[in-house]
Amino acid sequence: xxxxxxxxxxxxxxxxxxxxxxxxxxxxxxxxxxxxxxxxxxxxxxxxxxxxxxxxxxxxxxxxxxxxxxxxxxxxxxxxxxxxxxxxxxxxxxxxxxxxxxxxxxxxxxxxxxxxxxxxxxxxxxxxxxxxxxxxxxxxxxxxxxxxxxxxxxxxxxxxxxxxxxxxxxxxxxxxxxxxxxxxxxxxxxxxxxxxxxxxxxxxxxxxxxxxxxxxxxxxxxxxxxxxxxxxxxxxxxxxxxxxxxxxxxxxxxxxxxxxxxxxxxxxxxxxxxxxxxxxxxxxxxxxxxxxxxxxxxxxxxxxxxxxxxxxxxxxxxxxxxxxxxxxxxxxxxxxxxxxxxxxxxxxxxxxxxxxxxxxxxxxxxxxxxxxxxxxxxxxxxxxxxxxxxxx
Amino acid sequence: xxxxxxxxxxxxxxxxxxxxxxxxxxxxxxxxxxxxxxxxxxxxxxxxxxxxxxxxxxxxxxxxxxxxxxxxxxxxxxxxxxxxxxxxxxxxxxxxxxxxxxxxxxxxxxxxxxxxxxxxxxxxxxxxxxxxxxxxxxxxxxxxxxxxxxxxxxxxxxxxxxxxxxxxxxxxxxxxxxxxxxxxxxxxxxxxxxxxxxxxxxxxxxxxxxxxxxxxxxxxxxxxxxxxxxxxxxxxxxxxxxxxxxxxxxxxxxxxxxxxxxxxxxxxxxxxxxxxxxxxxxxxxxxxxxxxxxxxxxxxxxxxxxxxxxxxxxxxxxxxxxxxxxxxxxxxxxxxxxxxxxxxxxxxxxxxxxxxxxxxxxxxxxxxxxxxxxxxxxxxxxxxxxxxxxxx
Numbered sequence: 001x002x003x004x005x006x007x008x009x010x011x012x013x014x015x016x017x018x019x020x021x022x023x024x025x026x027x028x029x030x031x032x033x034x035x036x037x038x039x040x041x042x043x044x045x046x047x048x049x050x051x052x053x054x055x056x057x058x059x060x061x062x063x064x065x066x067x068x069x070x071x072x073x074x075x076x077x078x079x080x081x082x083x084x085x086x087x088x089x090x091x092x093x094x095x096x097x098x099x100x101x102x103x104x105x106x107x108x109x110x111x112x113x114x115x116x117x118x119x120x121x122x123x124x125x126x127x128x129x130x131x132x133x134x135x136x137x138x139x140x141x142x143x144x145x146x147x148x149x150x151x152x153x154x155x156x157x158x159x160x161x162x163x164x165x166x167x168x169x170x171x172x173x174x175x176x177x178x179x180x181x182x183x184x185x186x187x188x189x190x191x192x193x194x195x196x197x198x199x200x201x202x203x204x205x206x207x208x209x210x211x212x213x214x215x216x217x218x219x220x221x222x223x224x225x226x227x228x229x230x231x232x233x234x235x236x237x238x239x240x241x242x243x244x245x246x247x248x249x250x251x252x253x254x255x256x257x258x259x260x261x262x263x264x265x266x267x268x269x270x271x272x273x274x275x276x277x278x279x280x281x282x283x284x285x286x287x288x289x290x291x292x293x294x295x296x297x298x299x300x301x302x303x304x305x306x307x308x309x310x311x312x313x314x315x316x317x318x319x320x321x322x323x324x325x326x327x328x329x330x331x332x333x334x335x336x337x338x339x340x341x342x343x344x345x346x347x348x349x350x351x352x353x354x355x356x357x358x359x360x361x362x363x364x365x366x367x368x369x370x371x372x373x374x375x376x377x378x379x380x381x382x383x384x385x386x387x388x389x390x391x392x
Numbered sequence: 393x394x395x396x397x398x399x400x401x402x403x404x405x406x407x408x409x410x411x412x413x414x415x416x417x418x419x420x421x422x423x424x425x426x427x428x429x430x431x432x433x434x435x436x437x438x439x440x441x442x443x444x445x446x447x448x449x450x451x452x453x454x455x456x457x458x459x460x461x462x463x464x465x466x467x468x469x470x471x472x473x474x475x476x477x478x479x480x481x482x483x484x485x486x487x488x489x490x491x492x493x494x495x496x497x498x499x500x501x502x503x504x505x506x507x508x509x510x511x512x513x514x515x516x517x518x519x520x521x522x523x524x525x526x527x528x529x530x531x532x533x534x535x536x537x538x539x540x541x542x543x544x545x546x547x548x549x550x551x552x553x554x555x556x557x558x559x560x561x562x563x564x565x566x567x568x569x570x571x572x573x574x575x576x577x578x579x580x581x582x583x584x585x586x587x588x589x590x591x592x593x594x595x596x597x598x599x600x601x602x603x604x605x606x607x608x609x610x611x612x613x614x615x616x617x618x619x620x621x622x623x624x625x626x627x628x629x630x631x632x633x634x635x636x637x638x639x640x641x642x643x644x645x646x647x648x649x650x651x652x653x654x655x656x657x658x659x660x661x662x663x664x665x666x667x668x669x670x671x672x673x674x675x676x677x678x679x680x681x682x683x684x685x686x687x688x689x690x691x692x693x694x695x696x697x698x699x700x701x702x703x704x705x706x707x708x709x710x711x712x713x714x715x716x717x718x719x720x721x722x723x724x725x726x727x728x729x730x731x732x733x734x735x736x737x738x739x740x741x742x743x744x745x746x747x748x749x750x751x752x753x754x755x756x757x758x759x760x761x762x763x764x765x766x767x768x769x770x771x772x773x774x775x776x777x778x779x780x781x782x783x784x
Contacts, residue, residue, distance in 0.1 A: 002571035005578070015598065027571050042640070047599050047620075048606035055602040106744075126742070128719030134643075136701035138624070142635035143703045145711040149553030152544065156626070156633070157705045159616045160552050161541030167596050171560070175567040176741040178574055179394035179419050183746050185577050186397070191745030199740035202711065202722045206407065206554050207439050210447040212708040213723070213735040214440035219708065224551045228439075232530070234548070241548070243534035248434070251526075309515075309528035311535045313549045316604040316611065319537040319594065327520030330594045331605070343605040348591035349568040350518070352498075353583030354575050 001028025007087040013041045017093035018060045019170030025063035026356045033064045040365040051339045059344035061362035068366030075391045082376045084112045093121040116190040117180040125196040140165035144201035152223035165197035230276040237296040245309045258306035259290045336361040393420025399479040405433045409485035410452045411562030417455035418748045425456045432757040443731045451736035453754035460758030467783045474768045476504045485513040508582040509572040517588040532557035536593035544615035557589035622668040629688040637701045650698035651682045728753040
């Protein structure tokens, strides 16, 4: 696997950090998830449970091992220090400065292991006026401008349904960490790499950002209509809406032909994209006067065959039985001993040579504590003593 | 830089592929963008222009070089073959099979360069029933379930404002490519790595997916309210809304204290999260009866100090002058000779040792054609002849 032989110390919890380390684990890294004894990662208690297991937790902690250790104790800190000495990567999502307060400032990490890559996922970055604020996805969505461009025309700014800032930061974090490992192959040196929920989303504003920066005009929310292209959006078929996206004039002309609406090519109201934007409502009515006579399935088949991007709007029940999603193995069944079989998302990255795969289900809290301590050179009496004292 | 010495042949256009190769270029790779003579990447004509330059194009093609060559001609194909022999990575976002039809099937790529990493960004994946459909962000949003969980309560499924499936696929693609480069460091072998717009978004459904898979109940749209937590959302201050996200009961109690609403702790309507969800409207009224007496700035300061995640809802004009965004250098000024200075998003990944940086602005079409051809060993008469024939 791409990251075989890479060992990751994982100090993260909830979702942005654990998604980052899940990606590393899916790529083959040996991820050792450090959890406090007792409760472990709070995500274990979030989301819907089956047989006592949170499927949210199970999805985002697959392929990892769990080491339960109290990092407030000296003996616990010593375990972490030994692990750092023997690892390639450390990932943390504490508030900036907390790792230092725990006794692991950057110079000590460097001293323990000059080859260590340290990945930090934070809300707002390592420094700056908001660095010490508590972070949360919703706040990053609000402050990044993401909400200002999400929502129906004339409605309030809208949070998107998934924790997008966490996921984007986690994915960026994995890229940064693997790039730093690649650099280490050349230099022999580790380094720190940071990503924040806020910065990740700001970098995702795409044409909204570049158009604003070019013109000074902040974009408006436009719901399902595209702010720059018409026709575009949801159109009524006989049994529900279809999404149609003719991204340029060539595809628009294919759409007219496929709908038998060639006469609109000569309609002065629709001669240019700008005019079609102006006369969007009339154009929609013309199109729907045709589309509503046949089913979604008919139009999806017919328009795609004509080269016009078109698809249904699916809910999750439909997504997870969709033939393409199944074919791509984007939903997989993972046996969890004692907890039944968990369904979860598959691996979106498809490697021809070294594919991602399930090696182990998400761990029970502390399931690998003893094995990891033995790997770190602890003898049985010491392990027993730490267990008695509640340190591991 | 992390990817110094890595050469990338970039056959992509529009946004998902170019975002992927921009990430590689920002990390230090030498990205050679191949464009057809004449018009080049269609993105050059999209978005707002200043001095004839699309700032959308400029943002997503920074740090790259441009080689203009007609890949339909035999001489052009020979240029591509030579480039492949001398590169580490090829990235393409053609429809599956097109690269093969162009004369570059997987076995030829492998023969030309066994160390080549081939990254493919597609709409629906390399195979499966929809593989040959034309792809577009809006369709991926519709078919992935993303739209089904985005939108206000009771409203229709909603497209999110940015081309999220393109950006997620591009970011995944960069991760996959760098991971494959890391693997090549061990094995000496290249490989193919694929990502699709659809699969990327399906993997981002997070708790929406795991809760659906655990229960069989497709989630509803809940607008700015959280489907599982209350209070949470936008609350009215005297001069506009604030976003407040108390993610667990400890933060909820801090919120009550900070608002002087400790009496609500003993209110039986609000005793548990489930009851607070049920009585959300009354709870909102209680909170807003306090928050509307002071400004957004007051509450943002006060609530964050109390450990409650809170922030303003910013539009892009506010985002790009925000002190934290500025401090993190998430908006940068890039001089483009002859086109003025372009403002664009900065680098969200912060490396301590080998930082991302601007090395060159987005290239004019074919700006590096001659230089690259010389690097590939073409002599001046051959280059002149290819120019005369319109091949480069």
